[in-house]
Amino acid sequence: xxxxxxxxxxxxxxxxxxxxxxxxxxxxxxxxxxxxxxxxxxxxxxxxxxxxxxxxxxxxxxxxxxxxxxxxxxxxxxxxxxxxxxxxxxxxxxxxxxxxxxxxxxxxxxxxxxxx
Amino acid sequence: xxxxxxxxxxxxxxxxxxxxxxxxxxxxxxxxxxxxxxxxxxxxxxxxxxxxxxxxxxxxxxxxxxxxxxxxxxxxxxxxxxxxxxxxxxxxxxxxxxxxxxxxxxxxxxxxx
Numbered sequence: 001x002x003x004x005x006x007x008x009x010x011x012x013x014x015x016x017x018x019x020x021x022x023x024x025x026x027x028x029x030x031x032x033x034x035x036x037x038x039x040x041x042x043x044x045x046x047x048x049x050x051x052x053x054x055x056x057x058x059x060x061x062x063x064x065x066x067x068x069x070x071x072x073x074x075x076x077x078x079x080x081x082x083x084x085x086x087x088x089x090x091x092x093x094x095x096x097x098x099x100x101x102x103x104x105x106x107x108x109x110x111x112x113x114x115x116x
Numbered sequence: 117x118x119x120x121x122x123x124x125x126x127x128x129x130x131x132x133x134x135x136x137x138x139x140x141x142x143x144x145x146x147x148x149x150x151x152x153x154x155x156x157x158x159x160x161x162x163x164x165x166x167x168x169x170x171x172x173x174x175x176x177x178x179x180x181x182x183x184x185x186x187x188x189x190x191x192x193x194x195x196x197x198x199x200x201x202x203x204x205x206x207x208x209x210x211x212x213x214x215x216x217x218x219x220x221x222x223x224x225x226x227x228x229x
Contacts, residue, residue, distance in 0.1 A: 041225065
């Protein structure tokens with residue numbers, strides 16, 4: 001079975017300061033991991049993905065995440081927050097089991113607030 | 117074209133109405149999905165179509181009826197809904213390998229009155 005735990009339901013930062021959104025996963029197989037962002041009343045946009053290549057993954061809008069197998073973590077970071085980063089962020093995992101698997105497992109989400 | 121297009125963006129319907137949500141993609145993806153999302157919650161999977169065939173139904177009530185007329189289109193037919201069915205309905209598509217993740221549409225905000 002696979003699961004995802006987002007360690008913070010709400011993170012608040014000041015504009016221009018670093019962002020850290022934490023995610024731990026559990027998976028019996030080699031996982032694929034994703035971060036999605038959702039702005040209010042919008043759909044989900046893929047920020048970045050890890051699929052067993054480089055462990056440091058760069059995404060859109062200056063975000064990056066590092067896959068750490070020993071810690072079963074995939075934390076999302078950004079050096080300097082912008083007001084437009086305020087949104088809900090979801091960490092997502094799926095299996096690389098080699099078969100057809102259409103299910104993504106979502107974390108409960110982290111609401112990022114950016115203060116001026 | 118790298119988008120999933122959903123219509124309408126907003127829908128208000130009575131409990132006796134019949135309505136349909138539509139979803140379209142032209143990325144050549146052969147898997148398409150319906151998700152339901154309540155406020156401040158992650159999306160919940162409802163249905164998965166793979167190669168135009170229903171492959172997963174997550175025990176969704178029969179008042180929700182999916183349809184996949186072709187590889188680019190996905191519909192969700194709604195009938196006799198309840199107020200608790202009010203939510204954001206998201207369509208997504210993917211390649212049959214999930215290594216690339218899903219592409220989501222912007223959703224239909226459904227209100228049942």
